[in-house]
Amino acid sequence: MKSLYDCFLELGISRQVExxxxxLRAGEVAQRLYLIEKGCARLCVIDSSGRETSTQFFFEGDVVASLESLLTGNPSGQxxxxxxxxxxxxxxxxxxMKRAQSxxxxxxDLHALTQRRLIHYVNLYxxxxxxxxxxxxxxxxxTHQQQLERIPLHILAAYLGVSAVHLSRIRRKLRSDSGLDAI
Incomplete structure (x- = not known):
């Protein structure tokens, strides 16, 4: 991924975001890729009843975009x-993409990025x-103990397909079963 990271350093613009x-909003066509130098982001969908579900989390060193929108030119669903x-x-x-032609x-690197995203979604499904x-x-x-601590409980719960209350019960049971103070 060195070539992709080099492009971010050469062509990328530094940006601070709260x-x-x-x-990117669902319905927009992705036109940018982001390299996370510091912080955490997520891709998510909102269903017809307004519930948010995250599909993937991204941390320092990760490249993120709505790849399906970027590759097809269609509006993103996320x-x-x-x-x-x-x-x-x-x-x-x-x-x-112009640079990638030559x-x-x-x-x-772009192919590897797409493959990793595909593998993630197959595993998630x-x-x-x-x-x-x-x-x-x-x-x-x-696989992601330290990163989990940075994700709010309600967002993590939705990613796992449960309510925040249910996730709290799971964590409490695991603590009780293992004798650990914090999980």
């Missing part, structure tokens, strides 16, 4: 929202079908 700010105040590098997608390393909320929480905790 917490809970939309970088919102891109900061969770924390963020320091970002922002790059225009058209500039990046840079095979950059093409490979499979887990939603096959695993209990407790199993999904434990798997997330096993």
């Amino acid at each position: 917490a809970r700010q939309s970088l 919102y891109l929202v900061t969770i924390e105040a963020c320091h970002l590098r922002v790059i225009n997608a058209a500039e990046l 840079d095979t390393d950059l093409q490979n 499979t887990s939603a079908i096959a695993d209990s909320p407790t199993q999904r929480y434990l798997a997330l905790r096993a």
Whole structure:
């Protein structure tokens, strides 16, 4: 991903964004990619009854965009929202794609980024079908313990497909079963 990060450093513009700010709204066509230098963001959907569900979280070093919108030119079905105040590098997608036409390393990096996102969504979908909320929480905790502490409980609960109250019960039961003070 070195070539992609180099493009962010060369072509990207530094931007500070407060917490809970939309970088992209559902219905808009994605025109920018973001490199998170500091902070946390998420992609989420809002259903017809107004419930938000996050589909992915992003932290320092992650590149984020509504890739399906960026690649197809169609409006995004998701919102891109900061969770924390963020320091970002922002790059225009058209500039990046133009450069990628003559840079095979950059093409490979963009392909790898798309593959990782696809794999994440396949795993998310499979887990939603096959695993209990407790199993999904434990798997997330096993791989992203420090990042979990930065995600508000109600947002994490919606990501796991449960209410905040249910997630609190899961965490309390895990603490009680393991004898730990905090999970």
